[in-house]
Amino acid sequence: MSATAILVERPPPRARGWPRRRIVGYALVCLWIAFGLGIVSYLVFAWNAAFFAKYAPAYLQGLGVTLSLVAISMVVGAVMSVPVAYGRMSRNRILSGLAYCYVYFFRGTPLLVQTFLVYYGLGSFRPELQTIGLWDFFKDAFNCGVFAFALNTAAYQAEILRGAIESVPKGQWEGAASLGLHKLQTLRKIILPQALVVALRPYGNELILMVKASAIVAIITVYDLMGNAKLAFANSFDVQAYIWVALVYLVMVELLRHAIEWIERRITIHLKR
Amino acid sequence: MPAQSIWTLLSWGPDGWSDDIAYGVVVTVLLALATLPIGLTIGFFIALGKQSEEPSLRLAANIYTTVFRGLPELVTLFLFFFGVPILLQHLIRYFRPEATIDVNSFIAGMIVLSLIFSSYASEVFLSAFRAIPKGQYEGGYAIGLSYGQTMRLVILPQLLRIAFPGLENCWLSLLKDTSLVSVVGLAETLRNAGVAARVTKHSFLFYGVAALVFLALAVVSSFATSAILRSLGKREAQR
Numbered sequence: 436m437s438a439t440a441i442l443v444e445r446p447p448p449r450a451r452g453w454p455r456r457r458i459v460g461y462a463l464v465c466l467w468i469a470f471g472l473g474i475v476s477y478l479v480f481a482w483n484a485a486f487f488a489k490y491a492p493a494y495l496q497g498l499g500v501t502l503s504l505v506a507i508s509m510v511v512g513a514v515m516s517v518p519v520a521y522g523r524m525s526r527n528r529i530l531s532g533l534a535y536c537y538v539y540f541f542r543g544t545p546l547l548v549q550t551f552l553v554y555y556g557l558g559s560f561r562p563e564l565q566t567i568g569l570w571d572f573f574k575d576a577f578n579c580g581v582f583a584f585a586l587n588t589a590a591y592q593a594e595i596l597r598g599a600i601e602s603v604p605k606g607q608w609e610g611a612a613s614l615g616l617h618k619l620q621t622l623r624k625i626i627l628p629q630a631l632v633v634a635l636r637p638y639g640n641e642l643i644l645m646v647k648a649s650a651i652v653a654i655i656t657v658y659d660l661m662g663n664a665k666l667a668f669a670n671s672f673d674v675q676a677y678i679w680v681a682l683v684y685l686v687m688v689e690l691l692r693h694a695i696e697w698i699e700r701r702i703t704i705h706l707k708r
Numbered sequence: 709m710p711a712q713s714i715w716t717l718l719s720w721g722p723d724g725w726s727d728d729i730a731y732g733v734v735v736t737v738l739l740a741l742a743t744l745p746i747g748l749t750i751g752f753f754i755a756l757g758k759q760s761e762e763p764s765l766r767l768a769a770n771i772y773t774t775v776f777r778g779l780p781e782l783v784t785l786f787l788f789f790f791g792v793p794i795l796l797q798h799l800i801r802y803f804r805p806e807a808t809i810d811v812n813s814f815i816a817g818m819i820v821l822s823l824i825f826s827s828y829a830s831e832v833f834l835s836a837f838r839a840i841p842k843g844q845y846e847g848g849y850a851i852g853l854s855y856g857q858t859m860r861l862v863i864l865p866q867l868l869r870i871a872f873p874g875l876e877n878c879w880l881s882l883l884k885d886t887s888l889v890s891v892v893g894l895a896e897t898l899r900n901a902g903v904a905a906r907v908t909k910h911s912f913l914f915y916g917v918a919a920l921v922f923l924a925l926a927v928v929s930s931f932a933t934s935a936i937l938r939s940l941g942k943r944e945a946q947r
Contacts (some may be wrong), residue, residue, distance in 0.1 A: 441764055443925065454762075456760060456762045456765055457762050457764065457765075459765065460757075460762045460763075460764030460765035460766075460768060461759070462768075463757075463764070463765065463768035463769075464764045465744065466768075467771050468767055489911075490898065518882075540919075542921065543880075543886070543923045543926040543927075544884070544885075544919045544923055544926075545884040545887035545888075545889060545898070545922055547887045547891075547898065548887055548915060548918050548919045548922060549919070550915060551898070551902070551911075551915045551918075552912065552915040552919060555902075555905060555911040555912075555915060556905075556911045556912035556915045556916065558911055558912075559910060559912040559913070560912065580786045597867050646780075647779075647780040647781070648780070649779075649780075649820075650780035650781075650782040650783055651782055651888070653782070654782075654891055655896050661780070661782060661783065664783075664786075664819055665786075668786075668790065674787075674790055674791045674794055676786070677786050677787045677790065677791065678791075679834065680783060681779055681783045681784075681787055684778065684779055684780055684783055685778045685779060688777075688778040688779075689774070689778060692778075708793045
């Protein structure tokens with residue numbers, strides 16, 4: 436008995452001394468520390484109370500604009516993604532073809548081009564838009580941003596939704612049908628609870644991508660977080676304008692990422708063994 | 709000035725804008741192609757660091773991906789485009805006080821896109837590394853190959869095949885991200901289309917053309933990647 440106990444596989448002993456990879460690793464970590472200290476010391480050195488007092492409220496307001504832009508377009512996109520996902524899964528050739536083209540267009544072209552197409556491009560149709568009363572909506576850059584972002588994220592979310600629903604095995608549909616549930620009930624009570632567990636991670640990634648992508652509305656003159664940084668830089672020629680905004684985005688993305696991981700751990704607790 | 713028809717606007721030559729946009733497309737493709745090898749190389753080494761047994765290497769590699777995947781592409785670009793010249797100026801002032809630094813927007817775009825591309829590609833490489841069984845390394849060592857040889861002759865060919873679909877996605881997002889470099893003044897597709905739109909007042913037409921160009925690039929690269937995948941599969945079958 437003792438022989439088997441001795442033969443149990445042990446983890447390999449940790450390398451002692453200074454192998455080459457440890458030297459490289461320590462050097463790289465030191466480089467990062469130096470980089471971090473450099474940025475901190477730059478921010479301390481270039482600390483400008485007037486700059487901070489002038490632009491900190493603007494940054495906060497910009498943060499609010501960014502968050503509301505992302506929230507509105509995520510929700511509108513989620514609503515719009517349902518018919519698109521339905522079209523993608525439908526057996527009707529025309530419907531699925533249309534949905535495929537929609538998804539392909541919005542995933543195949545840069546979001547910046549789509550935003551320009553809405554903000555500058557729709558200006559070409561000003562008389563027509565005025566007659567149907569939509570010009571007041573598209574006059575505002577923020578609305579154009581929301582419109583473009585919602586269309587874009589709807590395409591991505593439709594694919595997420597479709598993938599999640601198709602990941603549920605077909606037997607689940609059949610089992611529900613044999614119990615006498617009709618389609619909508621099956622979807623709501625059987626399929627979606629299982630699909631949403633699968634979809635959580637991609638939805639979270641999409642949310643993070645949207646937060647990051649929202650910086651581009653600064654180019655179409657929306658004063659979001661990035662827009663305010665651009666304005667502050669244009670007025671002061673001080674690079675700390677961009678460093679502060681980078682820190683805010685980094686913190687925001689990390690918080691979101693950890694929150695999503697926490698939720699995922701919570702809702703998949705029954706799948707762990 | 710007589711009203712120009714859409715076809716004159718889209719023609720090739722002094723009246724039309726097709727030649728300008730085609731020039732922009734060349735710049736877009738060149739930028740993406742120039743970024744690809746740099747990004748792939750950095751991404752490979754980052755993945756190597758992430759799956760190393762050495763904790764300090766893992767930490768350094770993880771900081772890299774956290775930073776460059778967490779920052780919006782536009783912020784990274786602006787930080788680099790406006791921040792680095794100031795940094796270099798401070799450094800160079802010790803040697804030659806009168807020198808000025810000007811960052812080329814193509815080079816700046818290339819570096820920033822490589823940073824972003826490599827941080828995404830490293831995740832793809834990492835999951836490919838995990839898909840390769842340990843026995844492959846052990847087999848390599850058992851027939852007397854060194855670490856470098858095992859990596860190059862045994863692991864890398866399998867790694868590339870496994871990572872290929874993920875890298876294709878990274879390439880498509882790289883193609884789309886090149887449009888951001890237009891913001892710092894690189895005359896690529898979107899910028900040239902924007903100039904045409906402002907001059908002719910046909911915004912929808914020219915931004916639509918830019919969108920179609922990017923769509924066409926995506927279609928062409930999906931054809932190319934499926935051809936590469938097929939030839940990879942054929943070589944696999946010949947063994």
